[in-house]
């Protein structure tokens with residue numbers, strides 16, 4: 001028994017695997033086919049990238065690229081749920097690909113074991129529909145943002161504090177829509193920003209924000225509800241509180257100013 005969706009059909013296995021999506025009016029067979037045809041690049045296979053990539057793989061996003069240059073260490077396992085104790089010492093891209101393929105063998109998963117920088121960022125993201133940034137430093141985040149604007153890709157960006165999370169969707173390539181650099185303002189010094197290693201983090205906070213980043217990515221692909229683009233969701237784990245703030249484009253932004261409307265407003 002197969003359900004025809006356009007020219008392509010979901011196999012019986014596919015119908016079973018994605019049954020809880022397919023019964024949703026907002027997804028259905030066509031939405032599931034859209035997920036299977038979509039390509040997402042996840043920057044970082046760490047605290048955010050782990051749950052994000054797992055949920056995207058489970059959802060049947062047809063092509064996932066995982067970019068990370070690190071190896072698995074024991075102290076990662078408290079929150080980076082793509083990796084297992086047996087993976088310690090392996091490249092994170094290897095354990096990530098193994099975990100994601102084990103979860104969903106129907107999708108393509110590619111690991112790119114390298115550090116994303118200004119030189120390679122555009123070529124890494126160009127072949128994808130959406131960029132999910134779960135990296136842990138400003139230099140990478142700025143390079144991802146500049147490449148996303150240049151390549152005209154939507155950027156889903158999540159960041160963590162010990163008990164806090166931030167989540168935003170940037171469409172800096174569209175007129176009047178802010179990019180990550182607009183939000184950040186002046187470029188921070190290279191030493192700015194503390195890592196999880198320095199600050200500590202309650203692991204499940206990464207789980208919340210990574211899962212939420214996956215959710216926003218799926219909402220973008222499926223065009224469900226109101227996009228988070230141009231807004232930032234702030235999560236305070238100590239009080240289980242969230243709030244949303246509006247982000248404004250910076251008319252003087254060196255990354256997206258050329259793309260923004262003359263008024264610099266939404």
Ligand SMILES: [Zn+2]
Nearest residue numbers: 179182253256
């Ligand atoms: Zn900008």
